[in-house]
Amino acid sequence: MNPSQTSPLVDADRLAGALVRPGTVWTGVSSVTSTGSTNADLAAAARAGAPSGTVLVSDHQSAGRGRFARVWEAPAGTSLAMSVLLRPPAALPSERWLWLPLVAGLAVAEGIGIGCGPAAEVKWPNDVLIGGRKVCGILCERVDAGEPAAAILGMGLNTTLGEDELPVPTATSLVLAGAEVDPTGVAAAVLAALGRWYTRWLAADDLRAEYAARCSTVGRPVRVEVSRDQVVEGTATGVDDAGRLLVEVAGRVRSFAAGDVVHLR
The missing domain is CATH 2.30.30.100 (SH3 type barrels.)
Structure with missing residues (x-):
């Protein structure tokens, strides 16, 4: 990201135009150039009563978190941090929430293919791989505020990281996989896919075979x-x-x- 850049890489109006419409799960979209953590931001929004379907995308996170409180940060402008706030029905058994990071993984893998081409696969429970290397991590958190409780699904997608910027040798990025990256287009494809998979999960569809077919584990x-x-x-x-x-x-x-x-x- 250029230090003089004032507009986010993801065009919120364009993204909202692609996502927020009757029949979808999405209700509002925001995009920023930088934040501490998109998951933390949406957790705060959930406590303030934000509705299901709220989306936040950032070009950069200064305090990104993974599972087990692991902290990571990518160079500004080289990845997309996307978090969504969803409120599954209160009557839904809590054990079914274990599927949410898996659903997000399926959506990211599908969205990458639609949005920019590379074939991606999921690694149980919360990673997306290209060629066996990690391109996206997923973090699902529950916020018991409001009714029903909120699920915050965060996805950190490496878009333009170079080899010398990778956090570990087993990581990769969309550009390193040969893709031409339109940040707004990739975000739209991933979130549209997540809306479809989430809707199927809400309908109690059996996703086991489809998940296994996409899962390298x-x-x-x-x-x-x-x-x-x-x-x-x-x-x-x-x-x-x-x-x-x-x-x-x-x-x-x-x-x-x-x-x-x-x-x-």
């Missing part, structure tokens, strides 16, 4: 790091109806609702 040897003291190795066989990863360990299938997954060769 399923069918391969994995190590699941549940905690520092609990590590399990086996073969990932799929996900269950609650979105938990199924891993065959010594002839017995175990399910995991959370954990860091390492793909083993």
Whole structure:
């Protein structure tokens, strides 16, 4: 991002025109050049009564967070931080919320393909990969404010990071994958896909087969790091109806609702 830039890379009016219409889940769109954390901003908005369907996109985050309170920051203008506020019906069983980061992953993978071309896949539970390298991380948080409670889904998508800017060698960006990036177009494609997948999730569609088909974790040897003291190795066989990863360990299938997954060769 050029230091003199005053307008966000994502055109909020254009994005709203593509998303906010009758029959979609989206109700409002904002875009900024920089913030501390889009998830934190929308969590505050949720506590202030913001409606379901609120979207915030930023060119830069100075206090971006991942799972387990991990902190990360990309150079300004090289990634998109997108967070959405959704309020699933209060009657929905809380265990079904485990599917939300998986739904977001499917949407990002689909949106990348539609918006700029590269084939992407999901890694359980919250990463999107291109060519086995991470291009997007996802963070889902619950805010028990208002009725019903809010789900804040955050997606950090590497757009124009160069090789010398990657946080780790196992990361990548859309540009490094050969894409020409229109930030507004990519954001629109991802969020449109998320609206479709979220609507299907609300309707209780069985998404297990479609998720498994897009998931690079399923069918391969994995190590699941549940905690520092609990590590399990086996073969990932799929996900269950609650979105938990199924891993065959010594002839017995175990399910995991959370954990860091390492793909083993």
